[in-house]
Structures are given as C-alpha cells and as structure tokens.
Amino acid sequence: MKTETIVLLKGDGIGPEIVTEAQKVLQLVSDARKEANDMEFEFKDELIGGIAIDQTGSPLPEQTLNSCLNASAVLLGAVGGPQWPRPATPENPHPPRPEQGLLDIRKKMNLFCNIRPCIFPCESLKSKSPLKEEIVKDTEFIVVRELTGGAYFGKREEENAEGVAYDTIIYSVPEVQRITRIAAQLALAHNPPYPIISIDKANVLASSRLWRRVVTETIQKEFPTVKLQHQLVDSAAMIMVKNPSALNGVLLTENMFGDILSDESSVIPGSLGLLPSASLNGWGKESNGLYEPIHGSAPEIAGQNIANPIGTILSAAMLLRYSFGLEREAKAIEKAVAKVLDDEEHGGLNVRTKELGGNATTTEIGDAIRKALADELNQLNIEDF
Numbered sequence: 445m446k447t448e449t450i451v452l453l454k455g456d457g458i459g460p461e462i463v464t465e466a467q468k469v470l471q472l473v474s475d476a477r478k479e480a481n482d483m484e485f486e487f488k489d490e491l492i493g494g495i496a497i498d499q500t501g502s503p504l505p506e507q508t509l510n511s512c513l514n515a516s517a518v519l520l521g522a523v524g525g526p527q528w529p530r531p532a533t534p535e536n537p538h539p540p541r542p543e544q545g546l547l548d549i550r551k552k553m554n555l556f557c558n559i560r561p562c563i564f565p566c567e568s569l570k571s572k573s574p575l576k577e578e579i580v581k582d583t584e585f586i587v588v589r590e591l592t593g594g595a596y597f598g599k600r601e602e603e604n605a606e607g608v609a610y611d612t613i614i615y616s617v618p619e620v621q622r623i624t625r626i627a628a629q630l631a632l633a634h635n636p637p638y639p640i641i642s643i644d645k646a647n648v649l650a651s652s653r654l655w656r657r658v659v660t661e662t663i664q665k666e667f668p669t670v671k672l673q674h675q676l677v678d679s680a681a682m683i684m685v686k687n688p689s690a691l692n693g694v695l696l697t698e699n700m701f702g703d704i705l706s707d708e709s710s711v712i713p714g715s716l717g718l719l720p721s722a723s724l725n726g727w728g729k730e731s732n733g734l735y736e737p738i739h740g741s742a743p744e745i746a747g748q749n750i751a752n753p754i755g756t757i758l759s760a761a762m763l764l765r766y767s768f769g770l771e772r773e774a775k776a777i778e779k780a781v782a783k784v785l786d787d788e789e790h791g792g793l794n795v796r797t798k799e800l801g802g803n804a805t806t807t808e809i810g811d812a813i814r815k816a817l818a819d820e821l822n823q824l825n826i827e828d829f
C-alpha cells in the first residue's frame with residue numbers, strides 16, 4: 445500500500461479555517477482507500493504568504509518549496525492581508541509581499557495551466573443567483589487560465605524617482621502552444637466535446653495578436669475537430685453576465701484576463717466562496733498539481749468560522765481527479781456538496797453559509813459534507829465487491 449504526501453499550505457486570513465475542512469474530507473477518502481488496501485494520504489503543513497514572512501522572512505521559504513516539489517499534490521488556502529507588506533524602512537524599502545510567495549510557487553512548480561470551472565454545484569442555487577434564473581441556468585464553462593506568463597511575470601519596475609512604474613505582458617509561441625493543447629484536451633474530454641472560446645485583446649495588444657495566431661494554428665493543426673471562436677476580453681466580460689451560456693465551453697485566456705474573468709464568473713453561482721481551481725504542469729499524467737479556491741484570504745471575515753469552505757473542498761475533489769485519477773471519489777465529493785447546498789425540494793439539506801443567505805458555520809458545512817460523503821463512499825465500497 446502506497447502512502448501519498450499532500451502538502452497543506454494554509455496561508456493567511458480564512459486559509460487555515462477552510463483548508464482544515466478540506467483536509468478532513470481528504471482524510472475520509474484516505475480512510476476508505478486504506479480499507480481497500482490501495483493507498484493512504486499523509487498531510488504535511490508548510491508555511492506560505494504573510495505568516496511565512498513573519499516566521500521566516502520569506503513568503504516562500506526553501507523548506508516549503510522543497511516539500512511541495514517532493515509531494516504528490518499541494519492544497520492551498522489563501523495568502524495576503526492588510527498587515528502586509530510590513531512597513532518599508534530605509535534598509536528595506538521593498539518589504540516582501542505574501543502574494544509573491546504564490547507567484548513563486550506557481551513558477552517553480554511550472555504550473556502553467558490553471559483550470560477554474562464555473563458550473564453550478566447544485567440545482568437550487570440557480571434560482572438564488574444575483575442574476576436572473578433564466579439567464580444563468582444553463583451556464584457551464586471552464587476558464588483555462590495561463591498561469592506562469594503575461595504581466596505577472598514580465599519585466600517590471602517599481603515606481604522610480606520620476607514617479608513612473610511599469611509591468612510588461614510577454615508571451616512566447618511555446619507558452620501559448622502548451623496551454624492551448626491542455627484546453628483542447630479538456631474540450632475533448634467532455635461528451636460532446638466543448639468548443640474553445642479564446643479570449644484576448646488582439647485589437648490592441650501585440651501579445652494578444654501572437655496569442656490569437658498561435659491558438660488558431662495549434663487547434664487547426666493538432667485538434668482539427670475542436671471548434672474554436674475568438675472573443676475580445678471587454679465584450680466577453682459583458683457577455684458573461686448578460687448571457688453566460690453563450691460562453692459555454694472552455695474559455696482559454698492569458699494570466700491577468702483569466703484572473704479577472706474567473707472572479708466575475710463566481711457571481712453566476714452566487715459566491716466567490718464556491719469556486720475551485722487546479723493548477724497543473726501537464727495533462728493526462730498524474731502531476732503534482734496545486735489546488736486552491738479562486739478567492740483570497742477574505743481578511744474581514746477571518747477567524748469567525750463563517751467563511752465558505754466549499755471552494756476549497758471542491759478543489760480537494762479536483763486534486764483527487766487530476767493528481768490521483770480518483771474520478772469516483774472526486775464525483776462523490778461533488779455529490780455530497782450538492783446534497784448539502786440543495787434545498788428540500790431538490791432532495792438536499794439546505795445548509796449554507798452566511799454569504800449564500802444561510803446561517804451555517806464553516807465547520808458545520810464541513811461536517812455536513814463529510815456526513816453525506818461517508819454515505820457516497822459506502823456506496824462505492826459496496827460496488828467494489
């Protein structure tokens with residue numbers, strides 16, 4: 445029986461509260477796999493972000509990086525908060541920022557592909573969306589965000605004596621080819637295949653013109669059956685709230701556009717706290733990916749046991765799917781989440797956190813999901829025999 449190591453990077457703000465709930469979900473899956481004599485998980489906590497700066501001086505300590513590189517998968521909460529960066533001093537005019545730790549780990553693990561699905565986690569949230577039910581009900585798209593290029597990693601200069609600062613957006617042909625290939629594999633993995641909608645700003649940016657050319661050529665040459673459309677980012681942002689199902693499929697886009705559009709997409713199911721993500725360095729092989737909710741450290745609600753842990757728990761499901769090939773267990777978690785969130789009319793338990801109009805705490809949501817998951821896993825074990 446194999447022991448697989450999962451590194452937990454709880455980070456700052458609500459990070460520790462939400463990762464703890466997701467860890468307990470993974471522990472349940474581990475217990476079930478252990479019973480089947482297959483594998484078990486061991487968890488290892490490491491520091492990242494603001495807490496890492498305060499304890500070690502660096503937002504990504506060497507030990508954290510090494511543990512992550514050697515792990516089977518990494519689960520992250522969030523980094524950042526108003527207390528960082530710590531005040532500048534004459535000796536340290538640019539004190540370290542928590543967010544740099546996240547950017548560095550993505551780069552050093554070569555996690556160039558970030559998958560952010562926007563799919564309703566249950567039926568009954570469709571009528572509770574801030575947008576009208578008839579507008580959102582058929583929404584089903586997956587943002588594929590390039591994660592190690594663009595403005596986040598281009599040449600940059602902090603404000604100089606003349607009061608000027610800059611960042612640059614750089615993309616190369618191989619960088620666009622490799623993310624396009626993953627988007628195409630993801631499109632083909634769906635039945636019927638999803639179309640790809642590539643989102644750029646090719647009417648203004650040179651990097652977007654390269655992006656559009658390379659996406660078009662890669663799909664034409666390597667995936668001729670995949671349908672491809674292009675959409676400018678400004679109008680895509682408008683369509684996402686006016687008629688989101690017009691974007692159904694794989695939304696392939698560069699780093700910063702993907703960051704912004706994925707937060708926007710969370711309005712459709714009704715909370716930023718619901719959406720998960722997977723950051724991968726390839727497709728098809730079991731990669732040691734990093735999994736995290738798409739939201740941040742929500743400092744104003746940290747420590748109150750009211751944060752929604754579902755984005756993190758669904759990220760744990762993605763971890764099982766992409767890093768361990770445990771598709772049935774991943775689906776079991778997704779079903780358990782649906783059961784907890786749905787109302788009685790849909791056979792659910794109607795248990796939700798505050799920002800979704802409920803009154804359940806973070807730990808109550810976690811407990812309810814684990815109870816429903818235990819039933820799902822029992823079903824799986826019965827089917828095994």
Ligand code: NAD
Nearest residue numbers: 522523524525543716717738739740741742745751752799
């Ligand atoms: P945020 O995502 O932390 O919060 C935005 C809003 O959504 C807030 O109202 C917050 O309360 C709410 N929210 C977020 N997650 C929630 C959850 N799980 N349950 C309930 N409500 C939730 O964005 P922000 O306020 O702009 O940023 C706060 C800090 O987080 C900043 O330091 C930022 O750099 C950092 N950040 C980190 C990550 C990450 O670690 N991946 C992502 C985004 C932002």
Ligand code: IPM
Nearest residue numbers: 524543546547703738739740
């Ligand atoms: C995210 C976050 C990060 C990003 C920040 C905190 C570096 O907003 O994961 O979406 O911009 O990628």
Ligand code: MN
Nearest residue numbers: 703704707738
């Ligand atoms: Mn973001």
